[in-house]
Amino acid sequence: MRMIVERLFKSREEMIAAVREDCLTALQQAIEERGEATFLLSGGSSPEPVYKSLSEVDIDWSSVYVGLVDERWVDFNHDKSNEAFIARTLLQNKAASANLIGMKNSAETAAEGLADCESAYQQLAQPFDVTILGMGPDGHTASFFPHAHGLEAALNPESKKLCAAIIAKQSEVTGTATERMTLTLNGLLQSRHLMLLITGEEKLKVFREAQAGNDVAAVPVRAVIQQEQVPLIVYWAP
Structure with missing residues (x-):
């Protein structure tokens, strides 16, 4: 089975339209077949x-459960x-009427809030219907940051956990909010449709380098690109 499907577009508008339609098709099919859909999103x-375009679509949003791929350990008003x-952006x-399940809870730290977050995400119907990922110029995806504290546990291929607490090394990419909650690699791979959205020549270069190398700790998106369990659909536009 081919694990990476690349869809390269001439413009961001074309890419956005394609992602929108693919998401809509998958969500609608899930609702028709199982009565509900799970939609896991990145910022x-x-x-x-x-997200803004999908918010205008007339489907049974009350049957869609929207979760997060990752979250900074900050309050909702941050x-x-x-x-x-x-x-x-989406729940408008x-x-x-879509159901939003956040990751941040009342615990002081992500590590202390991990058990409750894990419990909440285990309640979502699996496999998730659509999971949308992004990628940073540092080669991170979700909150899999290079050499982060907690990264090894989050990427453990033997783990059955859906969530992991992460403390990233502060950088221009992370900013000061280095404490995170993230879906694990196992959590990401519990997806019927796993999508990676990237834009610009710089990120395409990072993606190509990630395909070629094998140091996952330095370029964590490699864990998703090089896995052999779930097809990864890559959408790119200049």
């Missing part, structure tokens, strides 16, 4: 127009909260 500028980002308009 970031690349998927933002996809400007870096992924949960708040999803709430204001016709999608306002």
Whole structure:
């Protein structure tokens, strides 16, 4: 089975339209077949127009359970909260009735909140119908940051856990919010449709380098690119 399917577009508008339609098809099929759909989302500028466009689509959003791929350990009212980002981009308009399951809870640290987060995400129907990933210029995806504390556990191929606590090494990419919660590699691979959205020549170069190398700790997106369990659909535009 071919594990990477590359869809390269001439413009971001074309890419956004394709991702939107692929998400819509998968969600609608899940609702028709099983009565509900699970939709796991990343933050970031690349998927933002996809979410805003999907919010206008007339499907049974009350049957869609929206979760996060990862989260900074910050409150909902923080400007870096992924949960708040999803709430204001997707859970608007016709999608306002979707069910949003966040990762941040009342625990002081991500490590202390891990058990409750794991319990919440284990309640979601698996495999997840659609999981959307992004990738940073440092080669991270989800909150798999290079050489982060907790990265080895998050990428453990033997783990059955869905969630992991991460403390990233502070960088221009992480900013000051280095404490994170993330789906594990196992969690990401519990997906019917696993999508990676990347834009720009710089990130395409990082992606190609990730395909070629094998140091996962230095370029953690390799764990997703090089796994052989679930097809990865890569969407790219300049």
